[in-house]
Amino acid sequence: GQQLNQSPQSMFIQEGEDVSMNCTSSSIFNTWLWYKQDPGEGPVLLIALYKAGELTSNGRLTAQFGITRKDSFLNISASIPSDVGIYFCAGQLAGTYKYIFGTGTRLKVLA
Amino acid sequence: KAGVTQTPRYLIKTRGQQVTLSCSPISGHRSVSWYQQTPGQGLQFLFEYFSETQRNKGNFPGRFSGRQFSNSRSEMNVSTLELGDSALYLCASSPEGILSAGGYEQYFGPGTRLTVT
Numbered sequence: 001g002q003q004l005n006q007s008p009q010s011m012f013i014q015e016g017e018d019v020s021m022n023c024t025s026s027s028i029f030n031t032w033l034w035y036k037q038d039p040g041e042g043p044v045l046l047i048a049l050y051k052a053g054e055l056t057s058n059g060r061l062t063a064q065f066g067i068t069r070k071d072s073f074l075n076i077s078a079s080i081p082s083d084v085g086i087y088f089c090a091g092q093l094a095g096t097y098k099y100i101f102g103t104g105t106r107l108k109v110l111a
Numbered sequence: 112k113a114g115v116t117q118t119p120r121y122l123i124k125t126r127g128q129q130v131t132l133s134c135s136p137i138s139g140h141r142s143v144s145w146y147q148q149t150p151g152q153g154l155q156f157l158f159e160y161f162s163e164t165q166r167n168k169g170n171f172p173g174r175f176s177g178r179q180f181s182n183s184r185s186e187m188n189v190s191t192l193e194l195g196d197s198a199l200y201l202c203a204s205s206p207e208g209i210l211s212a213g214g215y216e217q218y219f220g221p222g223t224r225l226t227v228t
Contacts, residue, residue: 033216042115042201042219043154088154090217097142098167099217101154 006089006102014110019076021105023089031092032072033099034063036085043088047074069094079109113138115204115220123226129190132223136183136204142166143185144217145177148199157200160185189225197227 004023013019023032031050035043047058049065049072056063060077072089089102116135124130136143144167145157156169160179179185183204189196203217 031215035219040199040222040224042117042221045216045218048216090154092215096167097159097161098156099144100156101146103153 004089004091004100004102006105008105009103010106010108012108012110013079015079015081017079019079019083019107020073021087022071022073023091023102024071025091025100026070027091027100028069028094029072029091030069030094032063032065033090033092034061034072034074035088035090037088037104038085046087076107079107081109081111083107084109115202115218117200117202117220117223119223120221121224121226123228124192125228126192126194128192129188130192130225132187132189132200132202132225134185134187134202134204134220136185136202137206137218140204140206140218141183142205142215143179143183144203144205145185145187146201146203147171148201148222149197154201157187192227194227197225199224 004025006023034047037043047056047063052069053067054065063074086104086106088104090099092099118133142161144159147155157171158177159167163179174190177187199222201222202220205215205217
């Protein structure tokens with residue numbers, strides 16, 4: 001199936017550090033969504049982006065819609081232990097109602 | 112507003128059996144999408160329904176089917192289960208979206224964990 005290239009695959013960081021992750025593709029997207037998933041649960045929507053170049057924040061999280069519409073970035077500032085989980089990007093392919101998901105970034109925060 | 116609900120949360124079936132999973136979207140949402148999540152393949156799109164019509168379909172065999180009712184509730188059916196069908200099946204709902212406007216948000220339910228033995 002189709003997937004976005006999401007990196008890094010996993011990260012181990014110290015509490016208080018900032019985190020960056022990104023998703024890239026050769027396809028063009030109309031919308032980018034960023035999710036966090038805890039074990040055994042469904043993904044929870046963190047941030048939605050609708051326009052190229054858009055920068056949106058949700059508390060300590062900031063995400064940007066790449067200017068080429070082929071990528072997106074998520075930053076987490078001053079990480080805390082509850083940030084642990086798997087983060088997914090999802091891009092809505094231009095001209096479709098279909099979302100393609102990234103492979104996920106597994107984040108572990110060391111206290 | 113209540114979130115997306117899925118039933119059952121856990122299911123154990125035997126190879127060859129069939130299974131039906133249910134999803135109730137957020138009130139007012141008319142689009143329901145289904146995904147399969149496995150450690151090896153990640154989140155894979157199964158199909159999407161809008162106003163009782165299948166609008167999009169992923170690359171899954173015909174054993175996977177779905178439907179949507181007039182109240183937007185959706186069911187997914189898998190016939191002749193195989194071991195490889197063991198996965199977390201996620202349902203996501205969206206408000207009515209205008210394609211030309213560029214997109215809409217998807218909200219996920221907690222999933223149904225299906226184990227095929």
